[in-house]
Amino acid sequence: MDCLSDIDAALGMYNAAGTSITPAELNEACKTVTGSSVSSHLVDVLFTIFDENNDGELSRKEFVHVLKSRNSCGLQKS
DSSP: OTTHHHHHHHHHHHHHTTOOBOHHHHHHHHHHHHSSOOOHHHHHHHHHHHOTTOSSSBOHHHHHHHHHHHHHTTOOOO
């Protein structure tokens, strides 16, 4: 995943501010990046995958850990 360091840096800014990513913030980020809103179902799926402690927020550690695990398992391709 070529952009993993960019994602890590962006989440690091949230971490430095002492905050995590909420479902609404994730949806807004997706909209900003893709130009389209994502369904609430997709946001729920992403939180199911990445929110390891089920606190309703994504931390840098949770998100990047799963992405790095995916990357190291040879799943770099779409």
